[in-house]
Amino acid sequence: MPELTGFAVIGCSKCRRIMSADLSYATKTCQCGHKMDLSRTRLLAVFASADDAAQAVMQMQERKNTGFTSAAEYSRPLNTE
Ligand SMILES: [Zn+2]
Secondary structure, eight states, X not given: OOOOOSEEEEEOTTXXXXXXXXXXXXXXXXXXXXXXXXXXXXXXXXXXXXXXXXXXXHHHHHHHHHTSSOHHHHHHHHTXX
């Protein structure tokens, strides 16, 4: 199985914060303290560079904050795993 590389956009299942995660690491700890196993976390998007991932995170946060996309919509896929 080829290793997944790059930078993923993920959502914390606990606090629903959107953040980027370096896929070269096995886990990502959210600012709320929730530790996520990246192999078991739904990846919302994957980018080759950290900059691209960070930009996507900002766009998703903006949409969430303006109500364009509800937080529930982002959390739904996370709850299926
Ligand atoms: Zn969190």
